[in-house]
Amino acid sequence: MKFLIDNWYLVLTALVSGGLLLWTSVRGKAGGIATAEAVRLINREKGVLIDVSEPDEFAAAHAGGARNVPLSVLTGTTDPIKQLPTNKALPVVLMCKSGTRASRAAGILRKQGYANVVALSGGLAAWREASLPIEKSAA
Known part of the structure; x- marks a missing residue:
């Protein structure tokens, strides 16, 4: 837990990049x-x-x-x-x-x-x- 708190920016970066990958794969079919x-x-x-x-x-x-x-x-x-x-x-x-x-x-x-x-x-x-x-x- 301490790692997550100390490295919140890494966790945030991983979540944002994963969200963007998911969004582009979903959007790709519609686009x-x-x-x-x-x-x-x-x-x-x-x-x-x-x-x-x-x-x-x-x-x-x-x-x-x-x-x-x-x-x-x-x-x-x-x-x-x-x-x-x-x-x-x-x-x-x-x-x-x-x-x-x-x-x-x-x-x-x-x-x-x-x-x-x-x-x-x-x-x-x-x-x-x-x-x-x-x-x-x-x-």
Whole structure:
């Protein structure tokens, strides 16, 4: 007990660092996944890649094979959207230009009953940085 009292600063440091490690591990899943994990979900678990960018952004550049379901459409309707998988247990990987809208869209889809929804951290920029395929829609 004397050791703990004499070295309270060490105990405090250990508790704070442990708390920060726990917080980052919990926050990591909510904050999004890396491109490698996204590719694994798409290739091995039949995941669906959804780009929640607006149509003009999607036309300018999007990940290869992505479907476009703008965030504005997700927030504005309760009707089923044909670009979304009907099997709500399939992994759904959401992305946008930076990852911010994808995180919001993930929350919306979870409320609609999709069990395995994740956002891509870094969005299209991270996809490009990983040298993954980018497509452009015909104008």
